[in-house]
Amino acid sequence: MxxxxxxxxxxxxxxxxxxxxxxxxDGYHPELGYALEQLLNSGGKRVRPTVTLLVAGMLNAxxxxxxxxxxAVEMLHTAxxxxxxxxxxxxxxxGEPTLNxxxxxxxxxxxxxxxxxxxxWLGSQxxxxxxxxxxxxxxxxxxxxxVNQIFTRNMFPTREEYNQRIYAKTASMFELxxxxxxxxxxxxxQYGELLNTYGNSIGMAFQVVDDVLDFTSDxxxxxxxxxxxxxxxxxTLPTLYYLDGKPEDExxxxxxxxxxxxxxxxxxxxxxxxxxxxxxxxxxxxHRYVRLALDSLQSLPACAERDGLAELAEYxxxxxx
Amino acid sequence: MxxxxxxxxxxxxxxxxxxxxxxxxDGYHPELGYALEQLLNSGGKRVRPTVTLLVAGMLNAxxxxxxxxxxAVEMLHTAxxxxxxxxxxxxxxxGEPTLNxxxxxxxxxxxxxxxxxxxxWLGSQxxxxxxxxxxxxxxxxxxxxxVNQIFTRNMFPTREEYNQRIYAKTASMFELxxxxxxxxxxxxxQYGELLNTYGNSIGMAFQVVDDVLDFTSDxxxxxxxxxxxxxxxxxTLPTLYYLDGKPEDExxxxxxxxxxxxxxxxxxxxxxxxxxxxxxxxxxxxHRYVRLALDSLQSLPACAERDGLAELAEYxxxxxx
Numbered sequence: 234m235x236x237x238x239x240x241x242x243x244x245x246x247x248x249x250x251x252x253x254x255x256x257x258x259d260g261y262h263p264e265l266g267y268a269l270e271q272l273l274n275s276g277g278k279r280v281r282p283t284v285t286l287l288v289a290g291m292l293n294a295x296x297x298x299x300x301x302x303x304x305a306v307e308m309l310h311t312a313x314x315x316x317x318x319x320x321x322x323x324x325x326x327x328g329e330p331t332l333n334x335x336x337x338x339x340x341x342x343x344x345x346x347x348x349x350x351x352x353x354w355l356g357s358q359x360x361x362x363x364x365x366x367x368x369x370x371x372x373x374x375x376x377x378x379x380v381n382q383i384f385t386r387n388m389f390p391t392r393e394e395y396n397q398r399i400y401a402k403t404a405s406m407f408e409l410x411x412x413x414x415x416x417x418x419x420x421x422x423q424y425g426e427l428l429n430t431y432g433n434s435i436g437m438a439f440q441v442v443d444d445v446l447d448f449t450s451d452x453x454x455x456x457x458x459x460x461x462x463x464x465x466x467x468x469t470l471p472t473l474y475y476l477d478g479k480p481e482d483e484x485x486x487x488x489x490x491x492x493x494x495x496x497x498x499x500x501x502x503x504x505x506x507x508x509x510x511x512x513x514x515x516x517x518x519x520h521r522y523v524r525l526a527l528d529s530l531q532s533l534p535a536c537a538e539r540d541g542l543a544e545l546a547e548y549x550x551x552x553x554x
Numbered sequence: 555m556x557x558x559x560x561x562x563x564x565x566x567x568x569x570x571x572x573x574x575x576x577x578x579x580d581g582y583h584p585e586l587g588y589a590l591e592q593l594l595n596s597g598g599k600r601v602r603p604t605v606t607l608l609v610a611g612m613l614n615a616x617x618x619x620x621x622x623x624x625x626a627v628e629m630l631h632t633a634x635x636x637x638x639x640x641x642x643x644x645x646x647x648x649g650e651p652t653l654n655x656x657x658x659x660x661x662x663x664x665x666x667x668x669x670x671x672x673x674x675w676l677g678s679q680x681x682x683x684x685x686x687x688x689x690x691x692x693x694x695x696x697x698x699x700x701v702n703q704i705f706t707r708n709m710f711p712t713r714e715e716y717n718q719r720i721y722a723k724t725a726s727m728f729e730l731x732x733x734x735x736x737x738x739x740x741x742x743x744q745y746g747e748l749l750n751t752y753g754n755s756i757g758m759a760f761q762v763v764d765d766v767l768d769f770t771s772d773x774x775x776x777x778x779x780x781x782x783x784x785x786x787x788x789x790t791l792p793t794l795y796y797l798d799g800k801p802e803d804e805x806x807x808x809x810x811x812x813x814x815x816x817x818x819x820x821x822x823x824x825x826x827x828x829x830x831x832x833x834x835x836x837x838x839x840x841h842r843y844v845r846l847a848l849d850s851l852q853s854l855p856a857c858a859e860r861d862g863l864a865e866l867a868e869y870x871x872x873x874x875x
Contacts, residue, residue: 261694262701316667320660339641340704342663346637346670347697353674353690357683365686369674373582376668380583383661 237548239541243286246300250282253304257351268332268344272311275329282307283545284410284435288428291538292418298359299414305355306410309368312348313375315341320379325456363416367409374405387466387491395473396437399444404436411435430529431542438522438549444469445515446552448507460503466491470518474511519550558869560862564607567621571603574625578672589653589665593632596650603628604866605731605756609749612859613739619680620735626676627731630689633669634696636662641700646777684737692730695722708787708812716794717758720765725757732756751850752863759843759870765790766836767873769828781824787812791839795832840871 251273258266282303289299317323318331319341325331333341349372356368378401390398411432415421444462448471452458462469466488476485484494484502494502506512526546533539572594579587603624610620638644639652640662646652654662670693677689699722711719732753736742765783769792773779783790787809797806805815805823815823827833847867854860 261698262705264705265698265701316663320663338659340701342637342641342666343697343701343704345663346666347694347701349667349670350690350693350697354687354694357686357690360683362678362681362683362686365678365683366675369671369678372671373668373675376664376671377582377586380586380661380664380668383664384583384585 237544238537239283239287239544239548242290242538242541243283246286246303247279247282249300250279250286250303250307253300253355254308257308257354261347264340265344265347268336269348271329271332271335272315272348276327277307277311279307280439280545281310281406281410284407284432284542285414287538287541287545288411289414289417291534291536291542292414292420292424294414294418298361298417301355301358302364302413302417303410305352305359305368306406306413308348308355309352309372309409310406312345312352313372315345315348317379319345320383323457328456359413359417361413361416363421364413367413367416371405371409374401378402378405382467387489389476389489390468390473392473395468395470399437399440400433403440403443404433407436407439408432424533427529427532431526431533431546434522434526434529435546435549438519438526438546441470441515441519441522442550442552445471445512445519447471448503448512460499460506463488463503463506464499470515471506471511474514475506475509478509478511479505516550523547523550558865559858560604560608560865560869563611563859563862564604567607567624568600568603570621571600571607571624571628574621574676575629578629578675582668585661586665586668589657590669592650592653592656593636593669597648598628598632600628601760601866602631602727602731605728605753605863606735608859608862608866609732610735610738612855612857612863613735613741613745615735615739619682619738622676622679623685623734623738624731626673626680626689627727627734629669629676630673630693630730631727633666633673634693636666636669638700640666641704644778649777680734680738682734682737684742685734688730688734688737692726695726699723699726703788708810710797710810711789711794713794716789716791720758720761721754724761724764725754728757728760729753745854748850748853752847752854752867755843755847755850756867756870759840759847759867762791762836762840762843763871763873766792766833766840768792769824769833781820781827784809784824784827785820791836792827792832795835796827796830799830799832800826837871844868844871 254273255269258269285303285306286299314326315332318326319333319338323331324334332344336344353368356365378398381401382398408429409432411428412425415424415428447455447462447469448460450459458464463472472485476482484498487494523546527543530539530543575594576590579590606624606627607620635647636653639647640654640659644652645655653665657665674689677686699719702722703719729750730753732749733746736745736749768776768783768790769781771780776782779785784793793806797803805819808815844867848864851860851864
């Protein structure tokens with residue numbers, strides 16, 4: 234794969250972000266540094282800090298603060314993954330063992346708490362009250378979304394509820410990544426709303442794409458069984474579209490009642506969803522979000538970073554092809 | 555018990571603090587509000603927010619910000635208890651069921667995370683970068699201390715290691731409670747160091763007293779077995795003093811090797827520690843900390859709140875009598 238322009242634009246800065254993240258473990262228990270190292274090496278694509286760096290570049294935000302906030306955003310994301318994986322009992326993420334696969338749950342809970350504290354610490358180093366407030370609010374939204382998810386498993390969500398869930402899970406963090414640099418640059422009143430739309434839209438698209446890939450990809454790529462959400466009684470956009478056309482599918486009723494389908498029946502359901510046109514519909518939804526993101530960029534300062542942000546928005550849905 | 559002056563001084567403000575804490579759950583999942591309500595009703599003595607309010611009063615810090623920071627301090631304390639109790643498998647705290655006794659671990663982890671996010675949110679509402687930095691740092695210290703504790707169970711601590719442990723566990727939060735209002739009042743350069751000493755000293759005294767009460771109190775009052783730390787292979791100050799005089803006690807060796815003592819032998823060990831003079835020595839240590847706290851108050855502005863802070867320092871050790 235050739236390197237995309239937006240990758241090239243932040244290529245020199247991402248190592249600074251990672252270095253900033255690594256350094257937070259200095260002076261604490263060595264096992265915490267080891268855990269952080271593991272998590273950083275497990276190969277995330279750093280999409281969120283890339284958004285922060287590109288927006289910061291576009292708005293001429295102070296470089297050191299931009300790097301700090303980018304590190305804080307990725308740290309907050311990483312912290313939520315640690316507790317998520319523990320709660321879900323996930324043993325692999327991106328093909329690597331999760332922390333809970335290596336540590337007992339007590340140590341894993343504390344490692345997650347430590348990363349939360351370091352996200353807050355990094356966030357506070359940018360010396361902006363507004364940025365700190367955004368971080369706290371975003372964490373509240375994410376956790377609240379997970380609580381909602383726990384209490385509504387095996388319930389059929391409305392489109393509105395699905396949208397709220399993926400906002401809490403994914404888009405809220407992209408909003409944070411896109412908006413925070415406007416405070417660092419002192420231009421929040423002019424650009425805050427547009428950046429909110431940009432971050433929100435690519436975040437929503439990102440999660441819809443993830444939900445489609447959960448059906449179209451294979452177990453080796455996903456690092457977990459195909460359609461794992463459906464298997465766990467969690468209904469995502471492809472299933473919602475599928476049920477628009479076939480509302481009385483009995484197999485879905487079984488899942489709604491908290492039941493489990495035999496593997497053969499589950500695979501037939503997955504195949505029916507795949508061939509129903511639901512994935513295309515979800516795909517179109519993701520593209521609609523990307524168009525919203527691109528529109529919002531129109532009124533932001535024209536520059537190489539803005540082009541990078543546009544390219545990044547398109548990249549989010551290109552993962553589908 | 556007659557109401558002490560320092561209680562009377564904050565009696566009108568503590569309900570404001572609790573109201574501020576309760577309101578953070580507005581707009582989130584009702585179960586989170588329910589969990590918060592349970593925790594607030596389980597009857598903590600609100601010593602930490604009392605310190606914050608008295609210092610804020612002494613320094614004429616803005617009232618609303620003082621209430622907010624007091625609420626944030628107590629919220630951070632409450633959040634750490636939720637994960638602590640889950641990790642320790644504690645089912646009772648102050649005679650009430652813990653959250654993990656009522657909820658599954660997934661929901662309990664998330665409830666703790668939510669309270670962390672709300673502590674950060676409240677902290678950010680005081681609009682002071684320094685206060686936010688203190689909150690993040692304090693959480694890091696507390697979590698790091700718990701990680702240390704997990705990895706050093708059944709190891710014999712030096713006095714320095716014991717001091718570090720109780721600093722992380724208790725004194726760091728009292729430091730935060732005492733120092734943060736100085737930033738709100740804009741007098742940190744003059745008074746920060748003194749308040750740090752005050753908060754640190756009463757926090758250290760508080761934990762030493764807790765560690766003594768763990769030996770002198772009874773199961774009904776403690777809500778858990780007498781000497782539960784010792785039973786879990788965690789050596790506190792009374793045991794350290796006891797071993798100064800009897801370094802080769804075999805029963806302690808058994809615990810150091812991760813073994814378990816028969817109940818009769820454990821009770822004999824507890825009795826030997828009780829009658830060895832070790833509790834008096836620990837008691838004297840707590841009193842030394844209180845004298846440090848009282849000394850630090852001498853150079854702070856003379857006023858009713860300063861008298862309240864002195865009384866509070868003495869109250870910490872009066873719990874022993």
